[in-house]
Amino acid sequence: MDTMLESAGSRAPVEHGPEVIEVRDPDDGSLVETVPAASIADVDAALARAEAGARISRSLPVHRRIAVLSAVAAIVDERREAFADTIAREGIKTIREARAEAARAAETLRISAEEARRVTGETIPFDQRAGSEGKVGYWIRQPLGIIVAITPFNDPLNLVAHKVGPAIAAGNAVIVKPHSATPLSAMRLAAAFEEAGLPPGILQVVTGRGARIGDRLVSDPRVAMVSFTGGPQVGDHIVRLAGRKKLALELGANSPAIVLDDADLEPAAAAIVSGAFWAAGQNCLHVQRIIVQRGVAERLRQLLVEPTARLVTGRKLDVATDVGPVISDEAADRIMATMNEAVALGGRILVGGTRRGRSISPTLVDRLPRSSRLARDEVFGPLAGIVEVDTIDEAIDVANEVDQALHACVFTRDIGAAMRVVREVEAGAVLVNESTDYRIDAMPFGGVKGSGLGREGVPFAVREMTTTKVVVLNV
DSSP, X not given: OOOSEEETTOXXXXXXXXOEEEEXXXXXXXXXXXXXXXXXXXXXXXXXXXXXXXXXXHHSOHHXXXXXXXXXXXXXXXXXXXXXXXXXXXXXXXXXXXXXXXXXXXXXXXXXXXXXXXXXXXXXXXXXXXXXXXXXXXXXXXXXXXXXXXXXXXXXXXXXXXXXXXXXXXXOEEEEEOOTTSOHHHHHHHHHHXXXXXXXXXEEEEOSOHHHHHHHHXXXXXXXXXXXESOHXXXXXXXHHHOSSEEEEEOOOOEEXXXXXXXXXXXXXXXXXXXXXXXXXXXXXXXXEEEEEHHHHHHHXXXXXXXXXXXXXXXXXXXXXXXXXXXXXXHHHHHHHHHHXXXXXXXXXXXXXXXXXXEEOOEEEESOOTTSHXXXXXXXXXXXXXXXXXXXXXXXXXXXXXXXXXXXXXXXXXXXXXXXXXXXXXXXEEEESSXXXXXXXXXXXXXXXXXXXXXXXXXHHHHHTEEEEEEEEEO
């Protein structure tokens, strides 16, 4: 696609200026593609198209929504390798991780097609109130209108699908603003929607720099909802600007993995290593704090160090590579500074701790200082820290110390202990004997405290992207 603003169902480009954004491979900085950089005028034109698209989408029969979403899912499946190549080349995922993301995106779209038929309501028994015996009625769900979806770099296809699929299933129009480092996967997905026959104006992709166009997108009164995945500072900025519109904000995490002294340590260690270092730790569900009871801490260290040391860092398109680069030099600098601060405060590197360009070796920091940034903030990189505790009470207290609370997990054979962690740890999800980074695309997904507002996961996003209307008939 050679246009910056592409409305699925139409090849007509929106006029834009000559400025471009270079999409570069984080591996080596090589140029992958250039895309136009949107101006404020481009955004205004996209919003005007979305107004018309929202009217079309609202009237689109459910069977058409199902057919389009199902067709796009099939296209993504059929061209999975091409989608995976785009994900890997523009972003931070290895080719194996990218193939998994493409497969999940197809599943997300299939679930969206299924949910389109479930945008239903219920009858209301008005005669529960005296004097209302002659009234009958019901409530229904209707689309909100225009959704602005702002997506991050770490899942450039599936997180777009998680916003676009439910929006279309619910009968909305959607403008996607992908991360400026990784816009190509979103554009490829929009082209698939066009091929599948989605009418014009319902889906548009705006490629541009958030600092330049983001405020206009989120503050425009024509926009009914903003769905944002990204950092808390930008999330807070969106809250201040958005005004009276719906918000769905996923703002990251510092996820704890609690290992109690009765845990089956070998599968626990395998799950923790996978959860800590998938996508080079650039994952909002990344295991960042490993909170372990003292009696099994030394054995767990041994079980964590060896598989971490075996992980292969290298070129993303090499199928032997386990861990790719971080997104930018600035990100690498920040991650290394976070690691060095933890060491300066008393932490000890068990494995890793080295950097080559944007490639950072998977790193475990023992004796993690609880005052360090690694213990308190989201690192978004291949670092995890170990904190020893004596009791389950202390483990729960440590888990709850941070402001961001998306997922947590606990490893134990004691169902009573597991259920206590489920009750008392503050998080949007608590997983038992599974890593924090486990997720299926139909489950509710979101956090508490500083991790954001609302829930994704296709059925739950569809509800967020609709509003209820009551109908009362006095018969």
